[in-house]
Amino acid sequence: MSSTLSFVLGTRPEIIKLSPVIRACQRRDVSFSIVHTGQHYSEELDSVFFEQLDLPTPDYNLAVGSSSHGEQTGEMIAEIEAVLESDRPEVVIVQGDTNSVLAGTIAATKMAGIDVGHVEAGLRSFDRDMPEEINRRMADHAADYLFAPTKTSRDLLCQEGLPDEWITVTGNTIVDAVQQNVEIAHERSHILAELDLDEQFALLTAHRAENVDDRERLERLLDSVSTAAAEHDLSVIYPVHPHAEKRISEFGIEVPDIIQLVEPQDFLNFLVLEDEAEIIFTDSGGVQEESCILRTPCVTLRDSTERPETVDVGANKIVGVNLEAVVEGVREMIVREQNWENPFGDGRAADRILDTLEYE
16 A cells, blocks of 8 residues: 555544544545554544544554553554555654654654654643653654644744744644534534533543542542532533543542533534533643633643643633632633634644645
């Protein structure tokens, strides 16, 4: 098999954020292959997204699954290298900051004649304890094409000494994805009825290791969210990631009654929940972006963010997990006028990426 582009991806956000680029390739008749590492390996977090977004089935599914960072990344590098040896694309496209991104970048850059394009380049949390921060930095410094979502991201890349001619400010492909799918989501999704959500509610996502692998911090997070939500008479819907659910069970944590644990949601259902929520609690970078685009106030349950633009425009507040900060953050955000400017572009990021690669 031979293709012009190879997309290496492995998680829900990568599938969603690369979907507009894949669709743009289809429109322009650019040949491509999809290499799925299997980093997310449950049906809820995997194949359903390809089906809902009308994307082709991956050409390769490496089924790597979960293990330590080193084992997972090492296995991915070897498997991706074997695929690229047979596929020989001109460019490998990776997106974001996962182990799949790091593995795809390393495998491709070690092979002659294959360039790497990093979609969503230049994000920085400046927290080197986060494995995602290491992944995104290494991908940026190895890639040939840096597709920065904002001018802020471009400036950060330049400050690190990366050549300006490698960088293109494209906007964020999540704007393309949300704009292409939010109306479809409201037409097709029945999630509000299924969850009996006829009153105001808050949406919670929490899955990052620094939050869910520490028992004390996870308990504080859940208690802070429940207290802040109760003050505003909000129930809380928590589509719980399998890893977080496992930790809650292992730690024997009693989840407050106000928080309703539900299955992970597909993209369309989740878009509706984000759009209809009064406020969103999250530790996800992607959800910070999506809530900003949908104009739903957000409080981020972390101590830093690689999406500072969401804070700058007034869509998001970084609160950590301590009770007083979370409660105060919700008080501030829930009354804020939802008229902020979307800092992530006009929904044409995918076209700019292919234009830069000169695939007309």
